[in-house]
Amino acid sequence: MDNVDVVVIGAGVIGLACARALAEAGREVLIVEREACFGSGISARNSEVIHAGLYYPPGSLKARLCVDGRQQLYAYCSERGVAHARCGKLLVASRAAQLDALQAIANRAQQNGVTDLCLLGRDELAALEPALDAHAALLSPSTGIVDSHGLMLALLGDAERHGAMLALGSPVTGGHADGDGEGDGGGVVLQVGGESPMELRARWVINAAGLDAVALGGAIRSAAVAQVPKAYFARGVYFSYAGKAPFSHLIYPIPEPGGLGVHLTLDLGGQAKFGPDVEWIDTPDYHVDPARAERFAAAIRSWWPALDAERLQPGYAGVRPKIVGPGQSDADFRIDGPARHGVSGLIHLYGIESPGLTASLAIGQRVAEMVGAHASTG
Numbered sequence: 001m002d003n004v005d006v007v008v009i010g011a012g013v014i015g016l017a018c019a020r021a022l023a024e025a026g027r028e029v030l031i032v033e034r035e036a037c038f039g040s041g042i043s044a045r046n047s048e049v050i051h052a053g054l055y056y057p058p059g060s061l062k063a064r065l066c067v068d069g070r071q072q073l074y075a076y077c078s079e080r081g082v083a084h085a086r087c088g089k090l091l092v093a094s095r096a097a098q099l100d101a102l103q104a105i106a107n108r109a110q111q112n113g114v115t116d117l118c119l120l121g122r123d124e125l126a127a128l129e130p131a132l133d134a135h136a137a138l139l140s141p142s143t144g145i146v147d148s149h150g151l152m153l154a155l156l157g158d159a160e161r162h163g164a165m166l167a168l169g170s171p172v173t174g175g176h177a178d179g180d181g182e183g184d185g186g187g188v189v190l191q192v193g194g195e196s197p198m199e200l201r202a203r204w205v206i207n208a209a210g211l212d213a214v215a216l217g218g219a220i221r222s223a224a225v226a227q228v229p230k231a232y233f234a235r236g237v238y239f240s241y242a243g244k245a246p247f248s249h250l251i252y253p254i255p256e257p258g259g260l261g262v263h264l265t266l267d268l269g270g271q272a273k274f275g276p277d278v279e280w281i282d283t284p285d286y287h288v289d290p291a292r293a294e295r296f297a298a299a300i301r302s303w304w305p306a307l308d309a310e311r312l313q314p315g316y317a318g319v320r321p322k323i324v325g326p327g328q329s330d331a332d333f334r335i336d337g338p339a340r341h342g343v344s345g346l347i348h349l350y351g352i353e354s355p356g357l358t359a360s361l362a363i364g365q366r367v368a369e370m371v372g373a374h375a376s377t378g
Helices: 013-024 061-080 096-111 122-128 148-161 210-219 223-227 290-300 356-377
Strands: 002-009 029-032 089-093 118-121 136-140 144-146 165-167 172-177 188-192 198-207 232-241 250-252 263-266 272-275 279-281 312-322 334-336 346-350
Touching (some): 013 029, 061 144, 061 356, 118 122, 210 346, 334 356, 346 356
Parallel strands (some): 002 029, 002 198, 198 346
Antiparallel strands (some): 118 136, 232 272, 250 263
16 A cells, blocks of 8 residues: 555646645645546636635635635736736626615625725716616626636646646545554545556545545545535536627626526637526536527626627536535535544545635645644644
């Protein structure tokens, strides 16, 4: 059996951010990824938006890690030459009845430390975005977009420069807490499949497996299994737009249950896409039903009446790793370490959906600090 200091399970943006932070802190890190390439799961199927931190309950991990992570992410992208743009976003109230909801979001954002919002009326919006039809909107200048693949390349490069290794095609099939493990973490034994199956004993295991995090939390046998949440999956589809949309900002409606509503985002080339919507499913499935374009068109026309629906084309789908189901209040991020579940050397990351991309560097830093704090007291 091989012994490893830290195993990070999952090579999406969260796993790579954790690996980078741990490697830069001097840990020996092995990243195991079941797919043949990194970043092919949740991290490849999102809006690529850098969120400001408007929506999340004050004091929650989502709020704190989003605001902190957004600042870190802009600085990191500038330093590493990762393509990004601070294009700003408009959160729109399409009718007067939505003004209270808009003000509630502004109040929450203020509590979260987002201090640069600006409330715009109809005339100001008409001057800023002539094609937009809205009663009022919040302008969030700190919202932006990022090349998520370029970001992951940079994170992996940083991790590898500090000694981390990436093992692709290496699914974790099970494991257990190892009472005989040595060192500050106590030890966790993992069974890893693939072309060269192996068994590893790690001082620390970081479960950053995204959609599979909950299943993996149950497959690693320990007292922590009692605190594994139930997994739910919410698919969101995107439609691309043939031709150029007449907007320079991201356009968001008032959030809906389970997501942020069908919104317009722009890629770094200025191409528009709309989505995601919310559809609860039993298992991850990336099918895009072209018939959903009709529903999309109706939602978009509430703030862009001149939309040419014939230009909507099926794009791609993503699946959110939810830990609450339909009709329930959104859950906070869960970063479950020994202080929560009592098992040395094990950290599970559950429910890391939006704003996970924005918060990725802050999440990685938090995980590294948890490992370091336990090492200094263990």
